[in-house]
Amino acid sequence: MTASIPTVVDRATWQSEVDELRVREKAHTHEGDAIAAARRRLPMVEVDSGIEVIGPDGPVSLLDVFEGRRQLIAYFHMWHTGHPAAEQCEGCTFYNGQVRELSYLHSRDVTYATFCQGPYEESVRYRDFMGWDVPWYSVKDSADALLAGRPFFLLAFYLRDGDKVYETYSTGGRGFEVMAPSYGLLDRTPYGRQETWENSPDGWPQGWPVDQSLLRVDGRPTAQWSRLRAGRSDALR
Numbered sequence: 001m002t003a004s005i006p007t008v009v010d011r012a013t014w015q016s017e018v019d020e021l022r023v024r025e026k027a028h029t030h031e032g033d034a035i036a037a038a039r040r041r042l043p044m045v046e047v048d049s050g051i052e053v054i055g056p057d058g059p060v061s062l063l064d065v066f067e068g069r070r071q072l073i074a075y076f077h078m079w080h081t082g083h084p085a086a087e088q089c090e091g092c093t094f095y096n097g098q099v100r101e102l103s104y105l106h107s108r109d110v111t112y113a114t115f116c117q118g119p120y121e122e123s124v125r126y127r128d129f130m131g132w133d134v135p136w137y138s139v140k141d142s143a144d145a146l147l148a149g150r151p152f153f154l155l156a157f158y159l160r161d162g163d164k165v166y167e168t169y170s171t172g173g174r175g176f177e178v179m180a181p182s183y184g185l186l187d188r189t190p191y192g193r194q195e196t197w198e199n200s201p202d203g204w205p206q207g208w209p210v211d212q213s214l215l216r217v218d219g220r221p222t223a224q225w226s227r228l229r230a231g232r233s234d235a236l237r
Contacts, residue, residue, distance in 0.1 A: 003191070003203060003204065003205045004201065004202065004203030004204060005190070006190055039169055042168060042169060044159060044166040044167060044168040045166060045167050046164060046165070046166050047062065047146070047158065047165045047166060047167050048062070048145065048165075049061060049062050049063040049160075049163055049164060049165040050062070050063070051142050051145050051146060052141075052142055053065060053115065053137040053138060053139050053142055054119075054120040054137060054138040054139075054140070054141075055120070055135070055136070055137045055138075056120075056124070056136075060137075062146075062158075062165055063160065063163060063165060065111065065113050065135070065137065066111050066158075066160050066165075067111045067135075069106070069109045069110060069111045069160075070109045070159060070160050070161075071108075071109055071110040071111070071157070071158065071159055071160070072110070072111045072112075072113065072157070072158040072159075072160070073105070073110060073111070073112045073113070073155070073156075073157055073158075074112075074113050074114070074115045074146075074155070074156045074157075074158065075092075075095070075096050075099070075112075075113075075114050075115065075154075075155055075179070076115050076117070076139070076143075076146075076147070076152050076153060076154040076155070076156065077089070077092045077096055077114050077115065077116045077117060077123075078091075078092050078117050078152050078153055079116050079117040079118030079123050080118075081118050081119065081122065082122075085126060085129060085220070085221075085224060086219060086220045086221075086224070088126060088221065089153075089221075090212065090214070090215040090216050090221040090222070091153065091176075091215060092153070093130065093215070093221035093222075093223055093224070094180065094182075094215045094221070094222070094223070095176045095179045095180055096114055096132070096134070096179070097130060097132060097223050098179055098180050098181060098182060099112060099134060099179055100132075100133075100134075102134065111135070112134060112135070113134065113135040113136070113137060114127070114132075114134050114135065114136045114137065115137055115138075115139040115143075115146065116136060116137065116138050116139065116140075117139065117140065117143060117152055118138060118140060119138055119140055120136075120137070120138035120140075123136070123138060124136050129224075129227060129232060130223065130224070130227060131227060131232065150170070150172075151172070153172055153176075154170055154171075154172050155170060155171050155172065155175060155176060155178075155179070156169075156170040157169040157170065191204055191205055192204075193208065194206055194207055194208050195208045195209070195210060195214065196208065196209045196210060197210055
């Protein structure tokens, strides 16, 4: 079945429609700025800076994860211990895999790190298979202290003041979309994300249900296929 396409009009009519939508886009951007301003005014809660996580050189403190910077963004990556790469979390692979260039964060005194639910030696092989180079730590034994009753699949933000560490903000669910420029780009295409929940015109392709298949292709998290085609070793396979 051939998908429907948008109505064809002359350029002047098209530009008029775009200009009308731009008013709403600018209002959306300004509201986002206002929310960010409110976020910067939130209080914070102290976290034990001595909580240990496991990195490439063994146990280190949460304070050490800052790498001397004042701010830290930590992505809590879900993990299925003992399972092959194909069975690892497709959502975490999708979101965490799109944070690649860290120099801009570093220039603003911010460190980014992944806090993985699984054991270090097993899970870091997945990071290497995926070709990621973000700092990677296991929080298998410290997740309870860091999460404070919240579920995994969390994005948390921290501030260091001397030797003290504070959590300033956290988010989950669609709050993760800030990590995924793929979604922002898809939202600007004529067919959008092509997911079943979207409000699209009749006849638009919507072949992606919101379930485990959403971020998978042929049984694997989508991004794994490009690594396998490139001949990257899959130690978890």
